[in-house]
Amino acid sequence: MTPARLGLRARASRVLLDNWHGQSTVPSGGLYPHQWSWDSAFIALGLRHLSPRRAQRELESLFGAQWPDGRVPHIVFDAATPADAYFPGPGFWASAAVTGPGFPATSGLIQPPVHALAAWETFRAAPELARERGFLPRLYPRLVAWHRYLTGRRDFGGRGLVCVVHPWESGMDNSPAWDEPLGRVRPATAFTRRDLDHAAAGERPTDLDYGRYVRLARTYRDLGYADDPAGHEFAVEDPLTNALLAASEAALAEIAAELGHDPAPHLAELARLTAALVDVLFDEGDGCFHARDVHSGQVLRLGSVGGLVPLVVPGLPVADALVKTMLGPRFRLGELGLPPSFDLTDGRFEPARYWRGPAWFNIGWLLWHGLRLHGEDELAGTVRAGLLSAADDAGFREYVDPLTRSGHGAHDFSWTAAVVLDLLE
Ligand code: 9WN
Numbered sequence: 436m437t438p439a440r441l442g443l444r445a446r447a448s449r450v451l452l453d454n455w456h457g458q459s460t461v462p463s464g465g466l467y468p469h470q471w472s473w474d475s476a477f478i479a480l481g482l483r484h485l486s487p488r489r490a491q492r493e494l495e496s497l498f499g500a501q502w503p504d505g506r507v508p509h510i511v512f513d514a515a516t517p518a519d520a521y522f523p524g525p526g527f528w529a530s531a532a533v534t535g536p537g538f539p540a541t542s543g544l545i546q547p548p549v550h551a552l553a554a555w556e557t558f559r560a561a562p563e564l565a566r567e568r569g570f571l572p573r574l575y576p577r578l579v580a581w582h583r584y585l586t587g588r589r590d591f592g593g594r595g596l597v598c599v600v601h602p603w604e605s606g607m608d609n610s611p612a613w614d615e616p617l618g619r620v621r622p623a624t625a626f627t628r629r630d631l632d633h634a635a636a637g638e639r640p641t642d643l644d645y646g647r648y649v650r651l652a653r654t655y656r657d658l659g660y661a662d663d664p665a666g667h668e669f670a671v672e673d674p675l676t677n678a679l680l681a682a683s684e685a686a687l688a689e690i691a692a693e694l695g696h697d698p699a700p701h702l703a704e705l706a707r708l709t710a711a712l713v714d715v716l717f718d719e720g721d722g723c724f725h726a727r728d729v730h731s732g733q734v735l736r737l738g739s740v741g742g743l744v745p746l747v748v749p750g751l752p753v754a755d756a757l758v759k760t761m762l763g764p765r766f767r768l769g770e771l772g773l774p775p776s777f778d779l780t781d782g783r784f785e786p787a788r789y790w791r792g793p794a795w796f797n798i799g800w801l802l803w804h805g806l807r808l809h810g811e812d813e814l815a816g817t818v819r820a821g822l823l824s825a826a827d828d829a830g831f832r833e834y835v836d837p838l839t840r841s842g843h844g845a846h847d848f849s850w851t852a853a854v855v856l857d858l859l860e
Contacts, residue, residue: 440823443827444855444856447852454849456513456515459497460493463847468516470513471509472507472511476494476550476552477553477797479494481854482856484856484859487561490557491570494574498581501580501581503535505581509541509544510528510541510542511539511541519629528656532659543660544601547675548680548683550683552685554578554690575687592727595711597672600670605671607740609641609644610739611791612739614783616670616671616735617669621650622643623646624646626649637788638787638788638844654668664729671735672727674716674724674744677708677711681745681748684701712748715727718736723756723757725739726742738765739778743760746758746805758811761774768814771821772817772824773825774794774799776798795834796825796851797854799822822855823855826854826855831848831852
């Protein structure tokens with residue numbers, strides 16, 4: 436490794452060491468002072484090179500907060516952090532009313548299921564330590580219960596695909612892909628945002644978005660987090676969520692085989708999910724996957740980068756079309772080396788606002804991983820170089836302008852550092 440790369444590695448390690456809270460890692464000290472679900476998965480992918488033991492703890496602590504119904508909550512609140520440090524905090528979600536005593540305070544939403552993939556990669560980094568600690572035997576049944584919650588309770592459309600019931604569940608909160616279904620929601624009032632204490636308003640969702648986020652979350656809470664389609668104003672079949680579930684089923688097959696269990700049910704599930712994804716959400720004309728609004732039946736035909744993430748699915752039959760779309764004018768991946776989160780040619784593209792245009796490092800990692808999986812090594816190398824240089828220049832920011840590479844959002848962001856550590860290996 437060159438001295439410059441060694442310096443980058445040391446700085447990335449420092450971010451993860453500083454953001455470690457004893458059992459898990461916060462995404463960033465000020466803006467996100469608790470544990471987030473899909474962040475922990477990406478963090479484990481980096482942490483495994485720094486401290487395999489911590490990487491294992493990261494996932495174990497998240498699954499320690501798994502609900503009895505199998506859902507893995509999107510936030511696990513740190514009891515040592517003041518309740519009003521983040522909005523909506525533990526009092527808003529009132530999770531104990533459903534989980535009962537003995538569970539940590541959590542939100543009641545979910546986030547994309549990339550955990551089994553992270554668990555398998557974490558195991559592979561230090562198999563001996565993992566075996567000694569019983570990492571996979573403890574995690575495997577929990578991962579299975581998580582996946583079965585998703586396929587059992589969240590298939591509102593009856594098409595074999597998982598629905599997300601809140602933009603926060605998609606991980607891509609204010610993506611223009613959600614504007615239409617979210618626009619039908621009457622915004623809540625009388626709440627105080629905390630995010631604007633730590634980030635510029637122009638880089639975050641709007642107050643109107645927040646009003647709608649709060650309304651949807653309150654309704655779910657007041658229904659006791661019941662997964663009845665009629666109770667959810669917002670319900671979409673999201674390609675990113677379903678693709679990560681499929682990739683995670685493939686990882687569960689590996690985990691099952693390692694533990695001496697039969698991998699066949701997981702491979703069958705992978706095949707079933709892949710077929711449903713392609714049949715229902717792939718748009719041949721557009722060379723991209725699109726989410727589908729379960730209530731209106733409408734395909735949300737917008738250029739979200741989430742529509743390219745199915746490249747992470749092993750054996751995806753439409754990988755070539757996705758690569759072509761990545762290289763085309765809407766994403767210009769070969770030229771930029773970074774994936775814009777939204778179609779560059781669409782009037783709604785905003786280069787510095789959150790999920791409406793900026794490039795994110797976790798998405799970059801997923802595309803890099805998917806490109807390698809499908810033999811696209813040259814483009815994968817371009818993405819790797821783009822992510823490393825952008826993180827180096829901007830300094831581990833939450834997201835960057837894909838055109839100018841200027842940094843935005845939180846500083847010292849954990850998954851940015853984690854992705855860098857993994858790409859440097
Ligand atoms: C709401 C923690 C999370 C990420 C999400 C990202 C952002 C939260 C927020 O931060 O969402 O969950 O307060 O804006 O959109 O992907 O997991 O890093």
